[in-house]
Amino acid sequence: DVKVTQSSRYLVKRTGEKVFLECVQDMDHENMFWYRQDPGLGLRLIYFSYDVKMKEKGDIPEGYSVSREKKERFSLILESASTNQTSMYLCASSSRVPVGDTQYFGPGTRLTVL
Amino acid sequence: AQKVTQAQTEISVVEKEDVTLDCVYETRDTTYYLFWYKQPPSGELVFLIRRNSFDEQNEISGRYSWNFQKSTSSFNFTITASQVVDSAVYFCALSPKRAQKLVFGQGTRLTINP
Secondary structure, eight states: OOOEESSSSSEEEEETOOEEEEEEEEOOOOOHHHHHEETTTEEEEEEEEEEEEEEOOOOTTOOOEEHHHHHHEEEEESOOOOOOEEEEEEEEEEEESSSSSSOOOOOEEEEEOO | OOOOOOOOEEEEEETTEEEEOOEEOOSOSEEEEEEEEEEEETTTOOEEEEETOOOOOEETTTEEEEEEEETTTEEEEEEESOOOOGGGGEEEEEETTTTOOOOOOOOEEEEOOO
């Protein structure tokens, strides 16, 4: 079974803090993704990575950065957290081949920025 | 542009009723993939099905069935004899062939009442 884990289920931070969200997968997947989920908006892609040290912007990258130093680990960084970044963050991974392969998701991190 | 629309925001039915969740998509690609995911109250997205655009056969898995119709750009999901454990938010998603990412609908919150 594919396992995607995220470092925290719940996180509370203050405005202006630097926040790290960690994601680890154990299936040797090339692709990893960060989404945020907000009521009425579904899931929106923040960033994804198709290989170590490679990254591409998704639909809403503003205010976020990412790091992928090892294949199994993908970090989302909020350089200076703001209240509008309060949300549910979901990490996913998939194999690069075939294209359009199933993405498997972690349990999510519910981040509150005060 | 790629888009997925789940027009039903919330559905509430009594246990043992059949229920259909609608999904309509837009894409200019001829090759693409469609998905359904379930998000129970615990928050993790659970993969249900992946379908490629060349396979229009309907699929049945236990009480779940999916109806894919390219002519109407729809990929609807039916739960037969619903159970309380089916209560969740359900997401339909589209993956264009040349992109690795998923485009999600807004989700449908399904409540099954005993």
